[in-house]
Amino acid sequence: DFQPRKLNINTADEKELAAHPYLRKSAARSVVAYRFQHGEFKVLEDLGKIHTLGPKTIEKITPYLTIKD
Numbered sequence: 662d663f664q665p666r667k668l669n670i671n672t673a674d675e676k677e678l679a680a681h682p683y684l685r686k687s688a689a690r691s692v693v694a695y696r697f698q699h700g701e702f703k704v705l706e707d708l709g710k711i712h713t714l715g716p717k718t719i720e721k722i723t724p725y726l727t728i729k730d
Contacts, residue, residue: 668727669728670708683718692708708722
């Protein structure tokens, strides 16, 4: 019944994202930069558009992320 605390990918800053054990600082920076350039993420699958994030990383972090408050 463990429910991890989810980070809102549209509001979390680089520091919050980088604090996640599955995200490196460079990946967190890429997420924030992508959001700045393209606007809010509509669905978590949009993470696949960030070329610096590999499919395995996206698969690992998706359960810990949300796009809603």
